[in-house]
Amino acid sequence: MQDPPQRPLLSRRPSAPLAGSICVPGDKSISHRALMFGALAVGETAISGLLEGEDVLRTAAAMRALGAEVVQDGPGAWRVAGRGVGGLVEPADVLDMGNSGTAARLLCGILASLPIFAVMTGDASLRRRPMRRVTEPLAMCGARFAGREGGRLPLAIEGAGEALPLEYRVPVPSAQVKSALLLCGLNAPGITRIEEPEATRDHSENMLRHFGAVVRVEAAGAGRVIELDGQPELRAADVVVPGDPSSAAFPLAAALLVPGSRLRIAGVGLNPLRTGLFATLREMGAVLAVENARTEGGEPVGDIVVEYVALRGIEVPAERAPSMIDEYPILAVVAACAVGTTRMRGLKELRVKESDRLSATAAMLAGNGVRVTIEGDDLIVEGGGIPGGGRVATHMDHRLAMSALVMGLASRDGVGVDDASFIDTSFPGFVGLINDAIGNGGAPALVAG
Numbered sequence: 001m002q003d004p005p006q007r008p009l010l011s012r013r014p015s016a017p018l019a020g021s022i023c024v025p026g027d028k029s030i031s032h033r034a035l036m037f038g039a040l041a042v043g044e045t046a047i048s049g050l051l052e053g054e055d056v057l058r059t060a061a062a063m064r065a066l067g068a069e070v071v072q073d074g075p076g077a078w079r080v081a082g083r084g085v086g087g088l089v090e091p092a093d094v095l096d097m098g099n100s101g102t103a104a105r106l107l108c109g110i111l112a113s114l115p116i117f118a119v120m121t122g123d124a125s126l127r128r129r130p131m132r133r134v135t136e137p138l139a140m141c142g143a144r145f146a147g148r149e150g151g152r153l154p155l156a157i158e159g160a161g162e163a164l165p166l167e168y169r170v171p172v173p174s175a176q177v178k179s180a181l182l183l184c185g186l187n188a189p190g191i192t193r194i195e196e197p198e199a200t201r202d203h204s205e206n207m208l209r210h211f212g213a214v215v216r217v218e219a220a221g222a223g224r225v226i227e228l229d230g231q232p233e234l235r236a237a238d239v240v241v242p243g244d245p246s247s248a249a250f251p252l253a254a255a256l257l258v259p260g261s262r263l264r265i266a267g268v269g270l271n272p273l274r275t276g277l278f279a280t281l282r283e284m285g286a287v288l289a290v291e292n293a294r295t296e297g298g299e300p301v302g303d304i305v306v307e308y309v310a311l312r313g314i315e316v317p318a319e320r321a322p323s324m325i326d327e328y329p330i331l332a333v334v335a336a337c338a339v340g341t342t343r344m345r346g347l348k349e350l351r352v353k354e355s356d357r358l359s360a361t362a363a364m365l366a367g368n369g370v371r372v373t374i375e376g377d378d379l380i381v382e383g384g385g386i387p388g389g390g391r392v393a394t395h396m397d398h399r400l401a402m403s404a405l406v407m408g409l410a411s412r413d414g415v416g417v418d419d420a421s422f423i424d425t426s427f428p429g430f431v432g433l434i435n436d437a438i439g440n441g442g443a444p445a446l447v448a449g
């Protein structure tokens with residue numbers, strides 16, 4: 001395998017504010033799940049608004065390799081002819097999940113309860129990420145996993161012939177782990193019971209119901225207990241994928257940081273387990289209006305209208321982390337422009353993302369003249385503006401690359417990134433979208449270099 005060429009970019013203050021109405025690509029979490037549940041259902045599932053980013057395309061390829069028919073009809077419009085729960089077949093070759101932790105971990109769940117052998121790998125970033133958090137509990141269904149040191153990819157998987165239902169308390173707040181166990185439970189008789197210590201995104205639970213499974217969810221302290229009745233017949237069900245709130249976070253932050261901006265971001269998913277960033281920005285003084293609030297495919301959706309405003313630093317409680325886990329790098333950029341200090345508590349899980357996002361976010365800010373410290377699992381950012389002038393190492397991490405580019409828009413001297421190519425994993429078209437949002441035909445602010 002050859003690594004793709006790096007794509008260095010420079011970002012500088014735009015000549016005009018951001019304006020107009022934009023749409024962001026489909027939700028990454030929901031897109032992966034739509035393809036997977038479609039492949040496990042009987043009949044044909046039509047998906048609209050699918051994210052056509054690298055990560056999701058890996059899931060599409062994996063579902064094909066497991067025997068589902070996956071066809072693209074047009075931009076964002078896909079059809080999946082599923083094989084039913086337990087009906088997927090042994091892949092003929094290694095499954096390469098690229099950069100995607102969600103694809104790899106959820107797929108482990110699907111494979112664990114099938115009587116097949118499979119090998120999974122990924123890029124250098126994914127091969128560094130912990131997999132034991134899924135393989136250890138999944139092994140209790142009877143599956144066997146053999147991986148590298150620390151259980152890392154490449155991973156050989158021997159699925160259970162007759163899987164046992166799992167009963168497990170997930171020790172870390174992780175929707176990926178929860179979802180992997182639910183996917184395994186689909187092909188096990190009896191009830192799969194999962195307890196999570198803190199509520200995490202519930203797209204799998206919503207989509208399971210949408211496809212006809214019986215799922216019971218009960219609150220348990222700060223967390224939840226989820227029960228799934230095993231071996232349902234999942235029936236194909238069309239899925240409308242909303243815009244990804246984690247992608248919307250970047251143009252939204254750009255509008256908050258560039259004086260005079262006013263932007264509408266249409267059709268954004270507003271699942272309350274995903275909107276911690278919006279709550280945080282409001283506490284910092286942002287006015288985020290939600291218009292056209294509606295429900296689509298069991299998920300709340302709306303248009304967000306955001307305007308530039310001066311923000312103040314705040315303390316972000318650790319309990320909020322699961323609902324904004326992917327948004328800390330961009331929040332750290334926003335915090336650097338606010339008045340006063342922002343303390344983000346309880347960011348341990350950031351260390352095991354596409355990069356060690358806690359250290360990489362701190363390095364991104366420090367390398368551009370912002371005062372930042374890590375204390376235990378907390379990130380503390382001093383506001384007051386971004387001098388810039390640095391080049392950010394993005395460590396194969398799409399969200400770091402986009403955060404750094406937004407940072408450049410608000411900086412005095414501009415900000416460079418070593419490699420913007422990974423942005424395509426979740427937000428194809430990001431650079432053009434930001435440049436096009438610069439009003440009055442202003443010059444592009446993100447340029448090669």
Ligand code: S3P
Nearest residue numbers: 029102173174175176177325326
């Ligand atoms: C995701 C869950 C989160 C998130 C990731 C997508 C999902 O990961 O960071 O981008 O789709 O379930 P964890 O479950 O590891 O927190």
